Amino acid sequence: xxxFGRSIPKKIGSWQASGKDRLFDRQTLYDYxxxxxEVYLAFDLRQVWARKYAGPGGGELTLxxxxxxxxxxxxxxxxxxxxxxxxxxxQGSEYGFGLLRFHQGRFFVSVMTADEDxxxxxxxxxxxxxxxxxxxxPGPGPDMVGFLPRESLRPERTxxxxxxxxxxxxYFIASENILGLDRSTDCVFAEYGTGAGKPGCLLLVRYPxxxxxxxxxxxxxxxxxxxxxxxxxxxxENKKWVSAVVRDxxxxxxxxxxxxxxxxxLGSSIDIPKK
Numbered sequence: 686x687x688x689f690g691r692s693i694p695k696k697i698g699s700w701q702a703s704g705k706d707r708l709f710d711r712q713t714l715y716d717y718x719x720x721x722x723e724v725y726l727a728f729d730l731r732q733v734w735a736r737k738y739a740g741p742g743g744g745e746l747t748l749x750x751x752x753x754x755x756x757x758x759x760x761x762x763x764x765x766x767x768x769x770x771x772x773x774x775x776q777g778s779e780y781g782f783g784l785l786r787f788h789q790g791r792f793f794v795s796v797m798t799a800d801e802d803x804x805x806x807x808x809x810x811x812x813x814x815x816x817x818x819x820x821x822x823p824g825p826g827p828d829m830v831g832f833l834p835r836e837s838l839r840p841e842r843t844x845x846x847x848x849x850x851x852x853x854x855x856y857f858i859a860s861e862n863i864l865g866l867d868r869s870t871d872c873v874f875a876e877y878g879t880g881a882g883k884p885g886c887l888l889l890v891r892y893p894x895x896x897x898x899x900x901x902x903x904x905x906x907x908x909x910x911x912x913x914x915x916x917x918x919x920x921x922e923n924k925k926w927v928s929a930v931v932r933d934x935x936x937x938x939x940x941x942x943x944x945x946x947x948x949x950x951l952g953s954s955i956d957i958p959k960k
Contacts, residue, residue, distance in 0.1 A: 727868075733750065747795075764843060775823075843875045890935065895933055
């Protein structure tokens, strides 16, 4: 990542690199981030390259490039915190309120300014476009995203991750790690239109083996839906339905279902590949 110091322009428009470029790894990330490091460390983060740009009138931009180790992990970090419209930069992007986030290949990038005026907003996007050229080609996303049924899916609300901290940032289940999530588990969380107001939610977890998937289902039902029967279906306090089933080494949980049949249909329509 030291090559970025040469390959990324030091002057972009009227904005000039200021101070020294900095490099952080998994051990020193906390020195750079006062809070929030856990979200990145839950993925396969390798290094973070950081640079400041100074602009006219004392403005400042912060550029952070995260080497996530693979395109799948870069997509994962990007996908877990999407809120704003796309910006057409990299493989996937969003921009809002002075913050640009995007991913390209194995890299996740953020460009940020505290000055939310028109000129600084244009500069944030200009820096992002200049950075893409230094990141190399795009790469494939997580295979599990391709397992999801497409009907009524909200793609911009689909996330990929591994750890409980990332899950609870999307949909809070429990303070304890009742699903046994860790770096060895792959998770996809998706939202679906139900035609009944609030979207339904799907969590697909891939465990290293079927025995862990079965144990996780047992733990989840005991803690989250103890009234569920053998089918793993229960009605929650908000009158919605939750279901939990295991297929091979995959645990499939449906939240916020308007009725039991909707949960059954969504769970059964996941295209999990045969062994």
